[in-house]
Amino acid sequence: MIYGYARVSTKKQDLAYQLDRLRKAGCERIIHEKKSGKDTKGRPEFLRLLAGLEPGDVLLSTESDRVARDPLDLVLILREVESAGAQLRLLDEPYIDTAFDFADVIAYFRGWVGRMQRLRILANTANGRAMAKARGVKFGRKPKLSERQRAQVMDRKARGEPCARIAQAFSVSESTISRVRGAER
Template sequence: MIYGYARVSTKKQDPGYQLDRLRKAGCDHIVREKKSGKDTKSRPEFLRLLASLQPGDTLLATVSDRVARDPLDLVLILREVESAGAQLRLLDEPYIDTTFDFADVIAYFRGWVARVQRLRILENTSNGRAMAKARGVKFGRKPKLSPRQRAQVMERKAKGEPYARIARSYGVSESTILRVRP
């Protein structure tokens, strides 16, 4: 069997490129997953795929960071594939192929590069958030009630008006009114 594995990290990302490449490579079965690649243990579909590999099977993915972002994880996955008697090939990184004697060394190096990239992404995201906060950018949802409306809600609550009536007048839920505090 030729298995394909396509992974994206978020629901907003599209695995289309990976799926197209895997189909064109002749995969008999393609497993898709929308999970972060930082931890192999948190990807149940991938773990099931690894456990199902039989001697002679081939596992295809497009690039190493779809399989693992950590170099040690990548080498351990290579070992698991090899111990099942199967092969791992990466379509866009042909130098990672378990039929090649130095595949684990190259995989470790490539995994290390992917890990550095991930850390750089996290650092850039953190720096971008800090700069945006410094400029006054607000994160999260926009408040359902303006400061003026919140003050009015406090007055109406103080007068004993039922929360349901207050909520209806502003078009919000009772729990929103309940959370309004001085």
């Protein structure tokens, strides 16, 4: 059996390119996920695929960072595939193929490069977030009530008006009003 594995990190990303490549490469069954590649534990479909490999099966993916971003993970995955009697091949990295004797060494090096890319992405994201915060950019959901409205809510609560009536007046939920009251304490 020729299996294909496609992965992207977020739900907004598209798998179409990988799926098309895997179909054209002759995959009989393609497993895909929209999960981070930082480790294999968070990818249940991939773990099921690995556990189900049998002697003679081939596992194809487009490139190593679709399979693993960590060099040790990639080598361990190679070993697991080999111990099942199967083969792992990467369409865009033909030098990582369990048929070669030095595949694990090359995979470790390639995995290390993938790990460095991931660390660079994380650093760039953190730097961008810090710069945005320094410019006054607010992160997270926009507050449902302005500061002026919050003050009005607290004033109405202090006068004993029920939360349900205040919530209705501001077109928000009672829990939103309760949290405003809670912030006042």
